[in-house]
Amino acid sequence: MNVELADERFLILKDRFSMDHAEGRASTKRIDAFGTLAKVTGFLSKPKEDEFELVYRERRLQPFWRLVSAADYVYERTRRYPVAVPAAVETVAAYGQTLTAVDGQITFEGLETCREAVRKESLYDALTRQPDATLSKYLGFEGIAVEADRLQAAAGEETIVVPPVAKAPELIRDALSGVITRIEADRVIEEKIRVEAVELYYRPIYAFRYRRQGKEAVVEFDGLTGDVTTGGATFETYLGKVLDPAFLIDAGVEAATLVIPGARLAEIIVTKGIALARG
Structure with missing residues (x-):
């Protein structure tokens, strides 16, 4: 089995807002971030501005x-086709054959x-390794x-670039398992398996941590x-750290040893660098 593997791509999605705008919007949800009790209390007595500290x-x-x-699969197989005939029919001559009727x-x-052709787009949260179809809204x-x-450098000095927990090879294996199918064939004429896109997207998020009455919320x-949204997290431990590009690139090396469900390891040959597909 020949597995064609696209080169990795890295894309930064362009921000639509400024830090000041984000902070203004986040401040409207400060009370919600401290939980239901704080929200109910806020209805009864509006909290003062100085109760919240942006830390x-x-x-x-x-x-x-x-x-x-x-x-893509192209294959041949022999099949038998039953055809109903009237009860009086004993034989039928067709295509150089004489077929005997049995039980009508x-x-x-x-x-x-x-x-057969199968195509699948897979989206994964790079921090949890979990499939997440809702990420399609960012594409x-x-x-x-x-x-x-x-x-x-492209992100800017004051921006944290969060390293992915999930690496490409483990996700490639999962994505391929979704398109490899067992076919009933007497002879396989063509079998092409490929990963047309391996893309790591980075999307901008602003996070604000507030302190109120000795408690903190994001x-x-x-x-x-x-x-x-409330209840999120911050990543200040990564502030100022440069992401090691060696962690991201060359998924093909590790993919060459991957075990794909439904395929025999001896049949897997990884070819790196096919044309990318977007869609």
């Missing part, structure tokens, strides 16, 4: 993976030529392709959709 804020680029996998039917035998935003060793602002 930390960050702009970060948070990663997710997009993989597109596909498979005759049976043809033919050679089928079959073609419509403008992105800038960058080299792995230029990620931090509000996040999505730099693309403008959504404001």
Whole structure:
């Protein structure tokens, strides 16, 4: 089995908002961030501005993976086709054969030529390794392709580039398993398996940590959709650290040894660098 593997791409999605705008929007959700009790209390007695202290804020680029996998199969197989005939029929002469009717039917035998095509787009949260179809909402935003060793420079000095927990090879294996199928064939004419896109996207998120009455809570602002959520996290431990590009690149080396469900290891040959597909 020949597995064609696209080169990795790294894309930074362009922010639509500023830090000041994000902070203003986040401040409207401060009371919600401290839980239901604080929210109920807030209805009864509006909290004062000086009750909230902004103790930390960050702009970060948070990663997710997009993989597109596909498979094409062409094969032949012999099949028997039962055809119902009237009760009075004893034999039928057709295509140079004389077929005998049994229990009201005759049976043809033919050679089928079959073609199957499977294509799947997979999106993964790069921090949890979990598939997440909701990430598709970010694919419509403008992105800038960058080299792995230029990620931090493109992001800016004050932006945290969060390293992915999930690496490409483990996700490639999962994506391929979704398109490799067992076929019933007497002879396989063509079998092509490929990963058309291996893309690591970085999306902008603003996070603000507030302190109130000795407790702290985080509000996040999505730099693309403008959504404001509570209960998030901050990544200040990565502030000032440069992401090691060696961690990101050359998925093909590790993919060459991957075990794909439904395929025999001896049949797997990885070819790196096919043309990318977007769609």
